[in-house]
Amino acid sequence: MHADEVLSVAEAMGQDVVAVSPLAGGLSHETSLISLADGQVVARVGGPDPEIEAAVMAAGRRRVPVPEVLWVGRPGRRPVxxxxxxxxxxxxxxxxxxxxALGELGxxxxxxxxxxxxxxxxxxGFFVDESLDPRWERPWSRQLPEVAExxxxxxSRLDARTRRAWVDLCVAHAPALRGIDEQARLVHADINPKNILVTRAGGTWRVDAVxxxxxxxxxxxxxxxxxxVRFGDDYPAEFVAGRRSGFADGAPDAPEDWEYVGWVLDMFALSDLVTRPPGNAIADQAAALIxxxxTGGVTWPG
Known part of the structure; x- marks a missing residue:
């Protein structure tokens, strides 16, 4: 963090900053642990629009554990x-x-x-401001082939034949999204093991924060x-099975083919991930999945 950004956090919190240490962050932001006179906070610097993210987090807190947003500001060229x-x-x-107990964790x-x-x-649709009134352009079933193309x-991460085959695969599976095109529920869109905090206490697992x-x-x-479970082959099998069971029980209105529909939806993310610059490990994993x-090297659910 820049000195002016640290100073802005101190002023917003009304306390002196004792120490600042970096934390693992996302591709679009820098994350730091800030020790104040009477406690610790986490500062996220950068990102596309923290005001919208703060509103989304407040909405998410109605159902799941989400850190409370204490302050959002723009002290310089980067939002905090x-x-x-x-x-x-x-x-x-x-x-x-x-x-x-990884099955229980799942x-x-x-x-x-x-x-x-x-x-x-x-x-x-996508949120365009803090009101969280989504902008709806056209159905996902129509967007998928366009996004893939x-x-x-x-x-250049994939050869020409694979790129063409992937677009054709997206076109073939896109109709599966017609049944969910009008669903309007909160989607995290980056829910992976690096974005979930957990604790084992009293013999049970607890999710502390998303x-x-x-x-x-x-x-x-x-x-x-x-x-x-995009990269589920890297996870213990009992966790993956538990995750499937826990989601199915938590979404009793989901159709029988919910897992297949989820895979088709994930084709958006895989298509986008492989456009990352060379040297991006996650993008390379996405390319391998594609x-x-x-080539039929994986079995699709459903």
């Missing part, structure tokens, strides 16, 4: 969001190091992901369920 510090361990660390995570989708709006035209809401929109929550799917 300050949120409460939440104790907990990143789910990604737990999955890499823990070996017990159930709890799946339940919380389903609860995000319990927040509803008047229409689907545009993304494949702007990436982080990083900058990509949230109004749509169908089955995409979040697929996002959660290759597997166009």
């Amino acid at each position: 969001m300050v949120v409460e510090y939440v104790e907990g361990t990143l789910l990604s660390h737990v999955l890499a190091e823990w070996a017990e 159930v709890e995570v799946g339940r919380v992901v389903a609860e995000i989708g319990a927040v509803s709006f008047e229409r689907p 545009a993304c494949m035209a702007s990436t 982080l990083d809401w900058e990509f949230a929109y109004s749509g169908c929550p089955y995409g979040d369920a697929a996002n959660m 290759r597997d799917r166009v």
Whole structure:
């Protein structure tokens, strides 16, 4: 963080800053842990629109644990969001190091992901301001082939044959989205183990916080369920199975093919991810998934 940004946080919190240390952050922002005279807060610097994200987080807090937003300001050329510090361990660390009760953990995570989708709006679309009145352009079933075509035209991470095959695959599966085109529920859109804090206490797992809401929109929550296990081959099988069970129980109105629909929705994200600059590890993983799917190397659910 720049000195003027730290000073702005101190003024907003009405306390002296004792220390500032970096935390792992997203691609579009810088995250720091700030120690104040009587506690700690987390500052997020950058990002597309923290005012909208703050409003989304307030909406999400109605159903799931979300850090409270303490202040949003624009002290310089970069916006700053300050949120409460939440104790907990990143789910990604737990999955890499823990070996017990991972099925139970998956159930709890799946339940919380389903609860995000319990927040509803008047229409689907992307949020354009803090009112969270979504802008609805055209159905997802029509957008998917267009997005895939545009993304494949702007990436060199995949060979020409694979790019064409991926667009064709998106065209073939896009009709599956017609049944959910008009759903208007809260979608986190970046729900993965790096954005969830958990704790094991009293013999049970608890989700302490869902982080990083900058990509949230109004749509169908089955995409979040697929996002959660996009790279599921890297996770313990019992966690993946528990996540599936927990989401299904938490979304009793979901159709039988909800998991398949989620996979189709995730084709938006995979298409976009491979357009990232060279050297991006997540984009390389997304490219590998696309290759597997166009060659039939994976089994689609449903």
